[in-house]
Amino acid sequence: MLSLAYGAGLRVSETIALKVQDLDFEELTVHIKQAKGQKDRISVMPESLVASLRNLIAGKVGNDLVFESERGGKLTIRTAL
Numbered sequence: 001m002l003s004l005a006y007g008a009g010l011r012v013s014e015t016i017a018l019k020v021q022d023l024d025f026e027e028l029t030v031h032i033k034q035a036k037g038q039k040d041r042i043s044v045m046p047e048s049l050v051a052s053l054r055n056l057i058a059g060k061v062g063n064d065l066v067f068e069s070e071r072g073g074k075l076t077i078r079t080a081l
Contacts, residue, residue, distance in 0.1 A: 001067050001080065004030075004053070007046035011036070016075040021062035025050055 005015040014032045022031045028045045035041050045053075057066060069075050 003046070003049055007049060008043040010043060012077050012080050016065075016067055016077065016080050018066040019062065020057050020060050020064050020066060023053060023057070023066065025054065 001015060004010065005012065008030050010018075010030070010032065014035055017033075018030065022033065023045065024031065025045075028047060028050070030043045030045050032041050032043060053066070057064075060066075065074055067075055067080070069079065
């Protein structure tokens, strides 16, 4: 999680809200929806994280969160740190 946030320049709130459908491995981009100022933006995904992210989202569908809490819900900013 930290590697993606740092490498793609994401805020913590943007990182925990990422869904599987927001990751584009062919274009190496991350689509951040409703970011600061309620605007969408696109960031670059580090190529070195592609294999790790593919393993992380294996078995998940497009609308699932990339980073889930232990209980299966959305992480909070506090638990992500």
